[in-house]
Amino acid sequence: xxxxxxxxxxxxxxxxxxxxxxxxxxxxxxxxxxxxxxxxxxxxxxxxxxxxxxxxxxxxxxxxxxxxxxxxxxxxxxxxxxxxxxxxxxxxxxxxxxxxxxxxxxxxxxxxxxxxxxxxxxxxxxxxxxxxxxxxxxxxxxxxxxxxxxxx
Amino acid sequence: xxxxxxxxxxxxxxxxxxxxxxxxxxxxxxxxxxxxxxxxxxxxxxxxxxxxxxxxxxxxxxxxxxxxxxxxxxxxxxxxxxxxxxxxxxxxxxxxxxxxxxxxxxxxxxxxxxxxxxxxxxxxxxxxxxxxxxxxxxxxxxxxxxxxxxxx
DNA sequence: GGTCTGTTCTATAAGTAATAGAGCAGATAA
DNA sequence: TTATCTGCTCTATTACTTATAGAACAGACC
Numbered sequence: 442x443x444x445x446x447x448x449x450x451x452x453x454x455x456x457x458x459x460x461x462x463x464x465x466x467x468x469x470x471x472x473x474x475x476x477x478x479x480x481x482x483x484x485x486x487x488x489x490x491x492x493x494x495x496x497x498x499x500x501x502x503x504x505x506x507x508x509x510x511x512x513x514x515x516x517x518x519x520x521x522x523x524x525x526x527x528x529x530x531x532x533x534x535x536x537x538x539x540x541x542x543x544x545x546x547x548x549x550x551x552x553x554x555x556x557x558x559x560x561x562x563x564x565x566x567x568x569x570x571x572x573x574x575x576x577x578x579x580x581x582x583x584x585x586x587x588x589x590x591x592x593x
Numbered sequence: 594x595x596x597x598x599x600x601x602x603x604x605x606x607x608x609x610x611x612x613x614x615x616x617x618x619x620x621x622x623x624x625x626x627x628x629x630x631x632x633x634x635x636x637x638x639x640x641x642x643x644x645x646x647x648x649x650x651x652x653x654x655x656x657x658x659x660x661x662x663x664x665x666x667x668x669x670x671x672x673x674x675x676x677x678x679x680x681x682x683x684x685x686x687x688x689x690x691x692x693x694x695x696x697x698x699x700x701x702x703x704x705x706x707x708x709x710x711x712x713x714x715x716x717x718x719x720x721x722x723x724x725x726x727x728x729x730x731x732x733x734x735x736x737x738x739x740x741x742x743x744x745x
Numbered sequence: 746g747g748t749c750t751g752t753t754c755t756a757t758a759a760g761t762a763a764t765a766g767a768g769c770a771g772a773t774a775a
Numbered sequence: 776t777t778a779t780c781t782g783c784t785c786t787a788t789t790a791c792t793t794a795t796a797g798a799a800c801a802g803a804c805c
Contacts, residue, residue: 453793460692467695479750490795495751506699511750511802519701526700531710534697539714540612541693543619545686546718547658548678549671558683559711562691566698605762631781642764647783663771663782750803761792766785773780 442470446487454489458497466506466520467566473523477507477515521566598639606641610649618658618672619718625675629659629667673718 442465446457465471477483480498484491498515501507505527508518545555598609617623629635632650636643650667653659657679660670697707 463699464692464695467698493794509751514750521698521701524701526702530700531702535710537693538710540616541689542711542714543616543718546619546673547615548682549673549676550678550683552715552719555715556711558687558690559694559708562694563704563707567704645763661782666781
Protein backbone atom coordinates (compact mmCIF):
# COMPACT_ATOMS: atom_id res chain seq x y z
CA UNK A 442 0.00 0.00 0.00
CA UNK A 443 1.29 3.38 -0.98
CA UNK A 444 0.21 6.25 1.21
CA UNK A 445 0.53 9.68 -0.30
CA UNK A 446 -0.56 12.98 1.14
CA UNK A 447 -1.02 16.33 -0.52
CA UNK A 448 -0.13 19.19 1.81
CA UNK A 449 -1.58 21.77 -0.57
CA UNK A 450 -4.98 20.07 -0.71
CA UNK A 451 -8.06 21.57 0.90
CA UNK A 452 -8.78 18.13 2.38
CA UNK A 453 -7.31 17.85 5.90
CA UNK A 454 -4.30 15.56 6.18
CA UNK A 455 -5.92 13.29 8.76
CA UNK A 456 -8.85 12.80 6.39
CA UNK A 457 -6.59 12.01 3.45
CA UNK A 458 -5.01 9.26 5.54
CA UNK A 459 -8.41 7.96 6.59
CA UNK A 460 -9.73 7.96 3.02
CA UNK A 461 -6.75 6.05 1.72
CA UNK A 462 -6.94 3.39 4.40
CA UNK A 463 -10.65 2.98 3.66
CA UNK A 464 -9.90 2.67 -0.06
CA UNK A 465 -7.19 0.10 0.61
CA UNK A 466 -9.64 -1.98 2.62
CA UNK A 467 -12.29 -1.69 -0.09
CA UNK A 468 -9.85 -2.80 -2.77
CA UNK A 469 -8.57 -5.68 -0.66
CA UNK A 470 -5.06 -4.31 -0.28
CA UNK A 471 -5.69 -4.35 3.46
CA UNK A 472 -7.68 -7.21 4.98
CA UNK A 473 -8.88 -8.08 8.45
CA UNK A 474 -5.74 -8.64 10.49
CA UNK A 475 -3.41 -6.47 8.42
CA UNK A 476 -1.01 -4.43 10.54
CA UNK A 477 -0.55 -0.74 9.98
CA UNK A 478 2.55 1.20 10.98
CA UNK A 479 2.57 2.89 14.35
CA UNK A 480 1.45 6.49 14.58
CA UNK A 481 4.99 7.74 15.16
CA UNK A 482 6.42 5.61 12.40
CA UNK A 483 3.93 6.72 9.79
CA UNK A 484 4.17 10.32 10.91
CA UNK A 485 7.94 10.18 10.52
CA UNK A 486 7.69 8.64 7.05
CA UNK A 487 5.15 11.22 5.90
CA UNK A 488 7.00 14.10 7.50
CA UNK A 489 4.04 15.17 9.60
CA UNK A 490 3.16 15.30 13.28
CA UNK A 491 2.21 12.04 14.96
CA UNK A 492 -0.89 13.67 16.47
CA UNK A 493 -2.27 14.05 12.95
CA UNK A 494 -1.84 10.32 12.28
CA UNK A 495 -3.32 9.63 15.68
CA UNK A 496 -6.42 11.56 14.70
CA UNK A 497 -6.81 9.58 11.47
CA UNK A 498 -6.40 6.25 13.29
CA UNK A 499 -8.84 7.33 15.97
CA UNK A 500 -11.40 8.21 13.32
CA UNK A 501 -10.97 4.78 11.73
CA UNK A 502 -11.44 3.14 15.09
CA UNK A 503 -14.67 5.06 15.65
CA UNK A 504 -15.86 3.71 12.30
CA UNK A 505 -15.04 0.19 13.40
CA UNK A 506 -12.35 -0.33 10.78
CA UNK A 507 -9.31 -0.30 13.05
CA UNK A 508 -8.38 -1.92 16.34
CA UNK A 509 -5.75 -0.16 18.44
CA UNK A 510 -3.89 -1.47 21.44
CA UNK A 511 -0.50 -1.21 23.02
CA UNK A 512 0.31 -4.80 22.29
CA UNK A 513 -0.23 -5.18 18.58
CA UNK A 514 -0.39 -1.60 17.40
CA UNK A 515 -2.91 -0.65 14.72
CA UNK A 516 -4.65 -3.62 13.12
CA UNK A 517 -7.43 -3.68 10.53
CA UNK A 518 -10.53 -4.95 12.29
CA UNK A 519 -12.89 -5.51 9.39
CA UNK A 520 -13.01 -5.63 5.62
CA UNK A 521 -15.56 -6.28 2.91
CA UNK A 522 -15.84 -9.95 3.94
CA UNK A 523 -16.23 -9.48 7.68
CA UNK A 524 -20.00 -9.54 7.60
CA UNK A 525 -22.82 -7.04 7.24
CA UNK A 526 -22.34 -3.34 8.01
CA UNK A 527 -23.17 -1.99 11.47
CA UNK A 528 -26.83 -1.06 12.03
CA UNK A 529 -27.69 2.41 10.87
CA UNK A 530 -24.72 2.66 8.55
CA UNK A 531 -26.69 2.25 5.35
CA UNK A 532 -29.13 5.00 6.27
CA UNK A 533 -26.50 7.52 7.17
CA UNK A 534 -24.42 6.58 4.14
CA UNK A 535 -27.24 6.81 1.62
CA UNK A 536 -27.89 10.40 2.65
CA UNK A 537 -24.36 11.28 1.62
CA UNK A 538 -24.71 9.21 -1.53
CA UNK A 539 -27.79 11.16 -2.52
CA UNK A 540 -26.01 14.47 -2.01
CA UNK A 541 -23.08 13.39 -4.15
CA UNK A 542 -25.17 11.93 -6.97
CA UNK A 543 -27.41 15.00 -6.97
CA UNK A 544 -24.38 17.13 -7.67
CA UNK A 545 -23.56 15.16 -10.80
CA UNK A 546 -27.19 15.20 -11.96
CA UNK A 547 -27.46 18.96 -11.48
CA UNK A 548 -24.26 19.48 -13.45
CA UNK A 549 -25.73 17.64 -16.41
CA UNK A 550 -24.21 14.19 -16.09
CA UNK A 551 -26.96 11.90 -17.36
CA UNK A 552 -28.29 9.04 -15.27
CA UNK A 553 -26.72 6.37 -17.45
CA UNK A 554 -23.25 7.89 -17.17
CA UNK A 555 -23.58 8.18 -13.40
CA UNK A 556 -24.50 4.52 -13.03
CA UNK A 557 -21.73 3.49 -15.40
CA UNK A 558 -19.18 5.27 -13.25
CA UNK A 559 -20.63 3.74 -10.09
CA UNK A 560 -20.39 0.31 -11.67
CA UNK A 561 -16.81 0.85 -12.74
CA UNK A 562 -15.75 2.00 -9.27
CA UNK A 563 -17.53 -0.83 -7.49
CA UNK A 564 -16.06 -3.28 -9.98
CA UNK A 565 -12.56 -2.07 -9.19
CA UNK A 566 -13.10 -3.01 -5.56
CA UNK A 567 -13.91 -6.64 -6.26
CA UNK A 568 -10.84 -7.04 -8.45
CA UNK A 569 -8.72 -8.56 -5.71
CA UNK A 570 -11.16 -11.16 -4.46
CA UNK A 571 -10.35 -14.84 -4.18
CA UNK A 572 -6.62 -14.45 -3.86
CA UNK A 573 -6.56 -12.28 -0.75
CA UNK A 574 -3.45 -10.65 -2.19
CA UNK A 575 0.15 -11.60 -1.72
CA UNK A 576 0.24 -11.80 2.05
CA UNK A 577 -0.23 -8.10 2.71
CA UNK A 578 0.18 -8.74 6.41
CA UNK A 579 2.74 -6.22 7.41
CA UNK A 580 2.95 -2.49 7.79
CA UNK A 581 4.89 -2.02 4.61
CA UNK A 582 3.43 1.25 3.53
CA UNK A 583 5.16 3.16 0.82
CA UNK A 584 5.29 6.91 1.19
CA UNK A 585 4.78 9.54 -1.41
CA UNK A 586 4.60 13.30 -1.16
CA UNK A 587 2.89 15.91 -3.24
CA UNK A 588 2.74 19.66 -2.95
CA UNK A 589 5.07 21.43 -0.59
CA UNK A 590 7.38 18.52 0.05
CA UNK A 591 11.11 18.97 -0.37
CA UNK A 592 12.72 16.47 -2.74
CA UNK A 593 14.82 15.34 0.27
CA UNK B 594 -39.23 23.58 -2.29
CA UNK B 595 -38.89 23.18 1.42
CA UNK B 596 -35.61 24.32 2.88
CA UNK B 597 -34.81 22.96 6.28
CA UNK B 598 -31.66 23.42 8.29
CA UNK B 599 -30.40 21.53 11.29
CA UNK B 600 -28.50 23.79 13.67
CA UNK B 601 -27.25 20.85 15.72
CA UNK B 602 -25.74 19.09 12.70
CA UNK B 603 -21.99 18.78 12.20
CA UNK B 604 -22.54 19.91 8.60
CA UNK B 605 -22.10 23.70 8.30
CA UNK B 606 -25.30 25.65 7.69
CA UNK B 607 -24.08 27.16 4.42
CA UNK B 608 -23.34 23.67 3.15
CA UNK B 609 -26.76 22.36 4.16
CA UNK B 610 -28.31 25.15 2.10
CA UNK B 611 -26.04 24.39 -0.83
CA UNK B 612 -26.76 20.65 -0.69
CA UNK B 613 -30.50 21.18 -0.66
CA UNK B 614 -30.45 23.56 -3.59
CA UNK B 615 -28.33 21.06 -5.51
CA UNK B 616 -30.77 18.28 -4.63
CA UNK B 617 -33.73 20.41 -5.70
CA UNK B 618 -32.08 21.02 -9.08
CA UNK B 619 -31.29 17.32 -9.48
CA UNK B 620 -34.88 16.35 -8.73
CA UNK B 621 -36.30 18.98 -11.05
CA UNK B 622 -37.93 21.02 -8.31
CA UNK B 623 -35.76 23.90 -9.45
CA UNK B 624 -35.05 24.38 -13.15
CA UNK B 625 -33.00 26.80 -15.20
CA UNK B 626 -34.59 30.19 -14.64
CA UNK B 627 -36.15 29.47 -11.27
CA UNK B 628 -35.83 32.36 -8.86
CA UNK B 629 -34.53 31.87 -5.35
CA UNK B 630 -35.32 34.18 -2.45
CA UNK B 631 -32.89 36.98 -1.70
CA UNK B 632 -30.12 36.38 0.81
CA UNK B 633 -31.73 38.62 3.41
CA UNK B 634 -35.16 37.12 2.85
CA UNK B 635 -34.02 33.53 3.19
CA UNK B 636 -31.82 34.39 6.16
CA UNK B 637 -34.79 35.99 7.87
CA UNK B 638 -37.03 32.98 7.17
CA UNK B 639 -34.43 30.54 8.46
CA UNK B 640 -33.54 32.67 11.44
CA UNK B 641 -29.87 32.88 10.52
CA UNK B 642 -27.46 35.57 9.43
CA UNK B 643 -27.65 36.74 5.84
CA UNK B 644 -23.89 36.34 5.46
CA UNK B 645 -24.34 32.61 5.89
CA UNK B 646 -26.88 32.48 3.05
CA UNK B 647 -24.56 34.69 1.04
CA UNK B 648 -21.80 32.13 1.45
CA UNK B 649 -24.05 29.30 0.27
CA UNK B 650 -25.18 31.28 -2.79
CA UNK B 651 -21.61 32.26 -3.59
CA UNK B 652 -20.58 28.61 -3.45
CA UNK B 653 -23.39 27.69 -5.84
CA UNK B 654 -22.29 30.44 -8.20
CA UNK B 655 -18.73 29.14 -8.19
CA UNK B 656 -20.14 25.75 -9.18
CA UNK B 657 -22.02 27.36 -12.06
CA UNK B 658 -25.45 26.51 -10.68
CA UNK B 659 -26.56 30.00 -9.73
CA UNK B 660 -26.51 33.40 -11.39
CA UNK B 661 -26.54 36.41 -9.11
CA UNK B 662 -27.14 40.02 -10.00
CA UNK B 663 -28.73 43.09 -8.57
CA UNK B 664 -31.45 43.09 -11.17
CA UNK B 665 -32.99 39.67 -10.93
CA UNK B 666 -31.64 38.37 -7.65
CA UNK B 667 -30.58 34.73 -7.40
CA UNK B 668 -31.58 32.66 -10.41
CA UNK B 669 -30.83 29.02 -11.21
CA UNK B 670 -28.42 29.04 -14.12
CA UNK B 671 -28.36 25.39 -15.08
CA UNK B 672 -30.12 22.10 -14.43
CA UNK B 673 -29.86 18.51 -15.62
CA UNK B 674 -31.04 19.49 -19.11
CA UNK B 675 -28.77 22.47 -19.68
CA UNK B 676 -26.12 20.48 -21.49
CA UNK B 677 -22.99 18.57 -20.58
CA UNK B 678 -21.09 19.22 -17.34
CA UNK B 679 -18.18 21.68 -17.31
CA UNK B 680 -14.80 20.24 -18.34
CA UNK B 681 -12.94 18.57 -15.51
CA UNK B 682 -16.05 18.09 -13.42
CA UNK B 683 -16.33 14.36 -14.02
CA UNK B 684 -12.73 13.72 -12.99
CA UNK B 685 -12.94 15.68 -9.78
CA UNK B 686 -16.33 14.20 -8.98
CA UNK B 687 -15.36 10.58 -9.58
CA UNK B 688 -12.58 10.91 -7.01
CA UNK B 689 -15.16 11.77 -4.39
CA UNK B 690 -17.45 9.02 -5.65
CA UNK B 691 -14.69 6.48 -5.20
CA UNK B 692 -14.05 7.61 -1.64
CA UNK B 693 -17.72 7.35 -0.75
CA UNK B 694 -18.27 3.96 -2.37
CA UNK B 695 -15.09 2.62 -0.79
CA UNK B 696 -16.52 3.41 2.60
CA UNK B 697 -19.57 1.27 1.96
CA UNK B 698 -17.49 -1.56 0.55
CA UNK B 699 -15.13 -1.53 3.54
CA UNK B 700 -18.11 -1.64 5.90
CA UNK B 701 -19.37 -4.78 4.27
CA UNK B 702 -22.09 -3.53 1.95
CA UNK B 703 -21.86 -5.86 -1.01
CA UNK B 704 -21.39 -4.57 -4.55
CA UNK B 705 -24.90 -5.47 -5.62
CA UNK B 706 -26.50 -3.57 -2.76
CA UNK B 707 -24.36 -0.50 -3.46
CA UNK B 708 -25.37 -0.42 -7.11
CA UNK B 709 -29.00 -0.97 -6.19
CA UNK B 710 -28.93 2.05 -3.93
CA UNK B 711 -27.20 4.13 -6.59
CA UNK B 712 -29.86 3.13 -9.09
CA UNK B 713 -32.66 3.97 -6.72
CA UNK B 714 -31.23 7.43 -5.98
CA UNK B 715 -30.56 8.25 -9.62
CA UNK B 716 -34.04 7.03 -10.51
CA UNK B 717 -35.57 9.40 -7.99
CA UNK B 718 -33.98 12.31 -9.83
CA UNK B 719 -35.58 11.52 -13.16
CA UNK B 720 -39.01 11.24 -11.56
CA UNK B 721 -40.04 14.78 -12.44
CA UNK B 722 -39.03 14.79 -16.10
CA UNK B 723 -41.39 15.63 -18.92
CA UNK B 724 -43.72 17.77 -16.91
CA UNK B 725 -41.22 20.34 -15.65
CA UNK B 726 -43.28 20.56 -12.48
CA UNK B 727 -46.11 22.87 -11.65
CA UNK B 728 -44.48 26.16 -12.65
CA UNK B 729 -41.92 26.26 -9.86
CA UNK B 730 -40.84 29.68 -11.05
CA UNK B 731 -40.92 31.71 -7.92
CA UNK B 732 -38.99 31.96 -4.71
CA UNK B 733 -41.61 30.16 -2.73
CA UNK B 734 -39.39 28.27 -0.37
CA UNK B 735 -40.94 26.69 2.63
CA UNK B 736 -38.95 26.84 5.82
CA UNK B 737 -38.46 24.18 8.39
CA UNK B 738 -36.30 24.05 11.45
CA UNK B 739 -34.72 21.23 13.33
CA UNK B 740 -32.56 21.15 16.42
CA UNK B 741 -32.21 24.25 18.50
CA UNK B 742 -35.01 26.19 16.88
CA UNK B 743 -37.59 27.82 19.10
CA UNK B 744 -41.17 26.96 18.19
CA UNK B 745 -41.59 30.70 17.51
C1' DG C 746 16.82 -1.16 31.60
C1' DG C 747 15.75 0.48 27.38
C1' DT C 748 12.58 0.82 23.79
C1' DC C 749 8.53 0.33 21.49
C1' DT C 750 3.45 0.88 21.60
C1' DG C 751 -1.14 3.58 22.28
C1' DT C 752 -3.01 7.22 25.15
C1' DT C 753 -3.64 11.58 27.37
C1' DC C 754 -2.62 16.23 28.75
C1' DT C 755 -1.46 21.26 27.70
C1' DA C 756 -0.31 24.77 24.40
C1' DT C 757 0.04 27.56 20.25
C1' DA C 758 -0.76 29.41 15.51
C1' DA C 759 -3.56 29.48 11.52
C1' DG C 760 -7.71 28.83 9.41
C1' DT C 761 -12.96 28.19 9.20
C1' DA C 762 -17.86 29.01 10.56
C1' DA C 763 -21.20 32.03 12.08
C1' DT C 764 -22.36 35.93 14.00
C1' DA C 765 -23.02 41.26 13.55
C1' DG C 766 -23.18 46.00 11.72
C1' DA C 767 -22.26 49.32 8.34
C1' DG C 768 -22.13 50.95 3.87
C1' DC C 769 -22.15 51.25 -1.55
C1' DA C 770 -24.09 50.68 -6.33
C1' DG C 771 -27.72 49.77 -9.20
C1' DA C 772 -32.44 48.64 -10.24
C1' DT C 773 -37.48 49.34 -9.08
C1' DA C 774 -41.57 51.48 -7.63
C1' DA C 775 -44.34 55.04 -5.01
C1' DT D 776 -37.04 62.59 -5.85
C1' DT D 777 -37.44 59.60 -2.32
C1' DA D 778 -37.74 55.15 -0.55
C1' DT D 779 -36.82 50.42 -0.83
C1' DC D 780 -35.21 46.44 -2.65
C1' DT D 781 -31.24 43.85 -4.53
C1' DG D 782 -26.25 41.88 -4.62
C1' DC D 783 -21.85 42.99 -2.89
C1' DT D 784 -18.01 44.42 0.14
C1' DC D 785 -15.72 45.76 4.28
C1' DT D 786 -14.36 45.21 9.25
C1' DA D 787 -14.87 42.77 13.57
C1' DT D 788 -15.75 39.22 17.06
C1' DT D 789 -16.53 34.61 18.96
C1' DA D 790 -16.07 29.76 18.79
C1' DC D 791 -14.42 25.77 16.69
C1' DT D 792 -11.10 23.05 13.71
C1' DT D 793 -6.62 21.86 11.88
C1' DA D 794 -1.94 21.02 12.55
C1' DT D 795 1.75 21.83 14.95
C1' DA D 796 4.68 20.73 19.36
C1' DG D 797 6.40 18.84 23.78
C1' DA D 798 5.82 16.10 27.70
C1' DA D 799 4.41 12.29 30.24
C1' DC D 800 2.15 7.67 31.54
C1' DA D 801 1.12 2.55 31.30
C1' DG D 802 1.70 -1.69 29.26
C1' DA D 803 4.36 -4.94 26.26
C1' DC D 804 8.74 -6.71 24.44
C1' DC D 805 13.63 -7.88 24.11
